[in-house]
Amino acid sequence: MTNTGPSERVTIYDVAHAARVSTATASKALNDTGRVSLETRDRIKRVARELGFRPNALARSLTRKRSFSVGLLTNDTYGRFTLPLMAGISEGLIDHGVSVFLCAIGDNPDLARIHVNAMLDKQVDGIIATGKRIDKPLPVDLTRLSVPVVYALTAGPSNAVTLVSDDRQGATAAVNHLLAQGRRRIAHVTGPSDFQVVHERASAFAQALDEVGATTHARVLFGSWSEHWGHQAIEALWSGADKPDGIFCGNDQIARGVVDALRERGVSVPDDVSVVGFDNWEIVAKETRPPLTTVDMNLKELGRQAGLALLRLVNGEAVETGVWKLPCSLIVRSS
Amino acid sequence: MTNTGPSERVTIYDVAHAARVSTATASKALNDTGRVSLETRDRIKRVARELGFRPNALARSLTRKRSFSVGLLTNDTYGRFTLPLMAGISEGLIDHGVSVFLCAIGDNPDLARIHVNAMLDKQVDGIIATGKRIDKPLPVDLTRLSVPVVYALTAGPSNAVTLVSDDRQGATAAVNHLLAQGRRRIAHVTGPSDFQVVHERASAFAQALDEVGATTHARVLFGSWSEHWGHQAIEALWSGADKPDGIFCGNDQIARGVVDALRERGVSVPDDVSVVGFDNWEIVAKETRPPLTTVDMNLKELGRQAGLALLRLVNGEAVETGVWKLPCSLIVRSS
DNA sequence: ACAGCCTGAGAAATCGGTTTCTCAACGCGT
DNA sequence: ACGCGTTGAGAAACCGATTTCTCAGGCTGT
Incomplete structure (x- = not known):
């Protein structure tokens, strides 16, 4: 029962062939789009499941022009703010199939530039910029990018969405x-x-x-x-x-x-x-x-909201710009 | 001088057209491969620079079967270990054009599974698993994956590369x-x-x-x-x-x-x-x-080494398996 | 002058999907 | 029996690169 060989990935061609349909029909069936009879659709889905088909996200992204990944830029080296934020962002986005590239850029503008370019080359759908304080921007200009940007706990331009704690x-x-x-x-x-x-x-x-x-x-x-x-x-x-x-x-x-x-x-x-x-x-x-x-400061929730806001921008939905202040909670202990 | 419109990305077709060559020649020129005269090569490179051409990493990955991204799995919620490690990994890999997907999975096996699948769908070249302690594994089995895995500060199988501090x-x-x-x-x-x-x-x-x-x-x-x-x-x-x-x-x-x-x-x-x-x-x-x-514990260096080790595995180079113990440094202060 | 080799460059296939377009078959109303 | 709209499915184009294959033209040797 051992898995011999490097387990060639199952492609949609394999599925289409096994189900005796064209790749076009297979694609439509699996994505619940187009005109496919219920019978055929079910058969294709069953075959796909049996074969363990998992679509290649890269190929899909190429046509859809959506990579389902976003970049997270941070200058927080200790992670005291970043990791809770990150956890929230990740949690809010994974349900939508979106993954997060994390880049720690410190205060180095050149490094920041390199990372931003690498992310853009990888066609991220958007970028979340986070920092340690709301009155200082990151050491890189993100205003002329071709993808939307959301700012969290860092200074952003007034026409962008910026999330901070209240x-x-x-x-x-x-x-x-x-x-x-x-x-x-x-x-x-x-x-x-x-x-x-x-x-x-x-x-x-x-x-x-x-x-x-x-x-x-x-x-x-x-x-x-x-x-x-x-x-x-x-x-x-x-x-x-x-x-x-x-x-x-x-x-x-x-x-x-x-x-x-x-x-x-x-x-x-x-x-x-x-x-x-x-x-x-x-x-x-x-x-x-x-x-x-x-x-x-409910950073996890703040991260979740930042992720979801970015997603709405990516989808071209209207999002209210300006500073969003999210409520803090008092944690009562013994002091 | 404002950038009107969503700034259509420059493709290799645009470069090829502007330089009056085929995309094949353009690709070869820009990658310093194939047979292209020095003259033509330089011209194409110049045109590409003038147009601000940046290759679409997704398209490239599709043929090269290398996504130049890796996944980082962690169950450390505070980031005390993860962020220094992450910084090192990122620093070691960015020189090679590799980006890092960060996934905080806590102790949730289902969440871990979801994230691992998302990463595999996105064709990560490899995965780095990190944790808080070297005697407990992450709540997910990574031994049957089609990509190499390196373990850092977490328990891994004996036939894998595991990096820990000495x-x-x-x-x-x-x-x-x-x-x-x-x-x-x-x-x-x-x-x-x-x-x-x-x-x-x-x-x-x-x-x-x-x-x-x-x-x-x-x-x-x-x-x-x-x-x-x-x-x-x-x-x-x-x-x-x-x-x-x-x-x-x-x-x-x-x-x-x-x-x-x-x-x-x-x-x-x-x-x-x-x-x-x-x-x-x-x-x-x-x-x-x-x-x-x-x-x-020199976690940043440990991260760098983990990243580079993974890269060697991805490239099919021989890497010594087993536990790598990296030296610690004594920081002398006043106590 | 002719066979043979090398060079530079392009046509076309490919990666693994999605999407548009086309078309045969069918049902229906008259 | 005929025209028309609908349905299900496939052929082919496409996304943006890379890579293989092909070939014209120039050079070399005899």
């Missing part, structure tokens, strides 16, 4: 959670002020406090995206009077630093101070003691 | 580093005992100590791959007499927990105790206080 809504949910815990002296320890998301989150933070009239104790501290900065911030906050009872952090690493620093000072989380992070990077959030309450 | 060598380097610091009472805090790498590292640990006759104080503690376990292990070690002055950890997360726990006990790292981790997961290792000395 950081404002996420931040609001985080602050409202702190308020619901009865916290009123809330600080925001966040990343570098040249990130657009930093401003969005900070502005939502301020507004949410404003709405309950709790602005008196509101403070925003800008720094870096590191645990180290979380420590420093606590040092600064605890060296003054009016210590906060709630801290909303710009990401989980900062939150991790904040929680660790508080513990080292003997401040109990969440009894004395409640802390909320951002990103739901499980490897950090779950290992923090106590596990971190944080905002999840 | 954990024994890496662990030896780690222990020797501790010994070079003058440490003699060394413990090994590592992951679950049902991981093969855990045994390899532990065995290398024991052997390295044996060679300098320092086995008296050698202890191996098995646990989980978490920071939490690092804390617990320190608690256990410090509750007895004969506390270690050097700790080799099974991964960076454990090491992170160990270092944090030591700091909380007022034990100085590295003055009182030296700690070495494993993985060089920078996001953990660099943020540990002090930054972690750790073993890097």
